Amino acid sequence: xxxxxxxxxxxxxxxxxxxxxxxxxxxxxxxxxxxxxxxxxxxxxxxxxxxxxxxxxxxxxxxxxxxxxxxxxxxxxxxxxxxxxxxxxxxxxxxxxxxxxxxxxxxxxxxxxxxxxxxxxxxxxxxxxxxxxxxxxxxxxxxxxxxxxxxxxxxxxxxxxxxxxxxxxxxxxxxxxxxxxxxxxxxxxxxxxxxxxxxxxxxxxxxxxxxxxxxxxxxxxxxxxxxxxxxxxxxxxxxxxxxxxxxxxxxxxxxxxxxxxxxxxxxxxxxxxxxxxxxxxxxxxxxxxxxxxxxxxxxxxxxxxxxxxxxxxxxxxxxxxxxxxxxxxxxxxxxxxxxxxxxxxxxxxxxxxxxxxxxxxxxxxxxxxxxxxxxxxxxxxxxxxxxxxxxxxxxxxxxxxxxxxxxxxxxxxxxxxxxxxxxxxxxxxxxxxxxxxxxxxxxxxxx
Numbered sequence: 001x002x003x004x005x006x007x008x009x010x011x012x013x014x015x016x017x018x019x020x021x022x023x024x025x026x027x028x029x030x031x032x033x034x035x036x037x038x039x040x041x042x043x044x045x046x047x048x049x050x051x052x053x054x055x056x057x058x059x060x061x062x063x064x065x066x067x068x069x070x071x072x073x074x075x076x077x078x079x080x081x082x083x084x085x086x087x088x089x090x091x092x093x094x095x096x097x098x099x100x101x102x103x104x105x106x107x108x109x110x111x112x113x114x115x116x117x118x119x120x121x122x123x124x125x126x127x128x129x130x131x132x133x134x135x136x137x138x139x140x141x142x143x144x145x146x147x148x149x150x151x152x153x154x155x156x157x158x159x160x161x162x163x164x165x166x167x168x169x170x171x172x173x174x175x176x177x178x179x180x181x182x183x184x185x186x187x188x189x190x191x192x193x194x195x196x197x198x199x200x201x202x203x204x205x206x207x208x209x210x211x212x213x214x215x216x217x218x219x220x221x222x223x224x225x226x227x228x229x230x231x232x233x234x235x236x237x238x239x240x241x242x243x244x245x246x247x248x249x250x251x252x253x254x255x256x257x258x259x260x261x262x263x264x265x266x267x268x269x270x271x272x273x274x275x276x277x278x279x280x281x282x283x284x285x286x287x288x289x290x291x292x293x294x295x296x297x298x299x300x301x302x303x304x305x306x307x308x309x310x311x312x313x314x315x316x317x318x319x320x321x322x323x324x325x326x327x328x329x330x331x332x333x334x335x336x337x338x339x340x341x342x343x344x345x346x347x348x349x350x351x352x353x354x355x356x357x358x359x360x361x362x363x364x365x366x367x368x369x370x371x372x373x374x375x376x377x378x379x380x381x382x383x384x385x386x387x388x389x390x391x392x393x394x395x396x397x398x399x400x401x402x403x404x405x406x407x408x409x410x411x412x413x414x415x416x417x418x419x420x421x422x423x424x425x426x427x428x429x430x431x432x433x434x435x436x437x438x439x440x441x442x443x444x445x446x447x
Contacts, residue, residue: 022234022235023235023236023237024230024234024235024236024237025237025238025239026155026228026236026237026238026239027238027239027240028151028152028155028238028240028245031151031155031224031228031238032148032151032152034228034229035147035148035150035151035227035228035229036144036147036148037229038228038229038230039147039151039227039228039229040229041143041146041147042140042143042144042147042229043229045136045139045140045143045144046140048136048139048140049133049136049137049140051136052129052132052133052135052136052137053133055129055132055133056129056130056132056133058129059125059126059128059129060126060129062116062122062125063116063119063122063126065113065114065115066113066114066115067111067112067113067114068111068112068114069109069110069111069112070109070110070111070112071107071108071109071110072107072108072109073105073106073107074105074106074107075104075105075307076104076105079100079102079104080100081098081099081100082098082099082100082101083096083097083098083099084096084097084099085097102303103303103304103305104304104305104306105303105304105305105306105307105309106301106302106303106304107301107302107309108299108300108301108302109299109300109301110297110298110299111297111298111299112295112296112297113295113296113297114293114294114295115293115294115295116291116292116293117292117293117294117324118289118290118291118292119291119292119293120285120286120287120289120291121283121286121287121291123286124279124282124283124286125283127279127282128276128279128280128283131272131275131276131279132276134272135269135272135273135276138265138268138269138272139269141265141268141443142265142266142269145265145440145443146440147227148436148440149436149437149440150227151224151227151228152432152433152436153433153436154220154223154224154227155224155238155240156242156245156429156432156433157220157223157224157429158217158220158221158224158238159238159240159241159242159245159429160220160242160425160426160429161213161216161217161220162217162238162242163242163425164213164422164425165210165213165214165217167421167425168206168209168210168213169210171206171414171417171418171421172203172206172207172210175199175202175203175206175414176203178199178397179196179199179200179203181401182195182196182199182401183196192407194407195400195406195407198407198408198410198411199407199410199411201411202411202414202415206418209418221236224236242425242428242429242432243428245428245432246379246428246431246432249431249432249435250376250379250431251435252373252376254372254435254438254439254442255369255372255373257442257444259361259362259365259441259442260442261358261361263442263443263444264361264441264442264443265443266357266360266361266441267354267357267358267361270350270353270354270357271354273350273353273354274347274350274351274353274354276350277343277346277347277349277350278347280343280346280347281340281343281344281346281347283343284336284339284340284342284343285340287329287336287339288329288336289329290326290327290328290329291326291327292324292325292326292327293324293325294322294323294324294325295321295322295323295324295325296320296321296322296323297320297321298318298319298320298321299318299319299320300316300317300318300319301316301317301319302314302315302316302317361441364441365438365441365442368434368437368438368441369438371434371437371438372431372434372435372437372438374434375427375430375431375433375434375435376431378427378430379424379427379428379430379431381427382420382423382424382426382427383424383427385420385423385424386420386421386423386424388420389413389416389417389419389420389421390417390420392413392416392417393413393414393416393417395413396409396410396412396413396414397410397413
């Protein structure tokens, strides 16, 4: 029995240690930094940049020397027969002789070097590859901004759930004490049964709200884990509090900041899209230009009726060739013209989109500033309302047990307090989230 107890104790300690090792603590900034490295969407955006770098080199390499080799083996199962005048061999005029030329088997090996000398589309391709890399980098920045905002929202939702549970549990404890005291008074015939029932109704609502909030807390933690790039069931502990984060995120200077379009990531993306469309137009125009390339090759061939090419006595015959190719487009039945016009139309659309993006950013900026300023003002207002609701509820509770106020008045004051508590928590979360939204538009993140 003693050995069993020791084994169970050791197992319990091991499980506890394992659980602690797998528990991860995060401040909000630590959570953001972790997500930027481990969030799956952020990691894919980083891989997209690497892929764009490889594509840039792939495009560059097409204009550099290209070397290829070819080895061929032929074996005539039945050689082709040719007929020639028999008189060539001393035969009678008008008669033909059947002959075969060459050997039954042959091997040839050739190496070729190709080099582009001029190709307008290649030059445009190099520029396009560079722009594509910039677009991938823009997408990474955009992704990081969205991941950061998502982490802030998820982190705040967890804190909101935790704070809500703590407040509801406190309210429940007070209600249970009040109900217990009131029940004793009722049993002594000094209070009406309706008063007891009113408190029971309030307590029932609080219990239901507590159960729902506990379920929401579990979901909030799981959503945070997914956003961070952790396993959905990971043991995550948050070390910041909702109130401290709210105070840290109140910055009236941010409300007075101006939008720098060149710094706004959406504007950068739209601008790069316009540059890409300009290059596509340039590409279509370049297709009307001649292309010039050069090549040089060299090789060896061997011939035999039997497969003895590996023999040192086999004769190999060398050859070499240098040449240049020029392709001059002359007439495409207006196909190139149509492609150029289509590229021009897409460029005009991209220019319009850039102007629209600029205007939308100005509008989004104004709206985000307004929402953030309102969130700060609403936070101050809800904080004041909570203090008033607490005093009103306390006064009504005192009056009720002194027999001055009715149970209905007490329940109304309690409901008002519970509403003020949740509104205050939501107001704190709004300050944090609205600031994150404004920072995302400005692309001005101060870590």
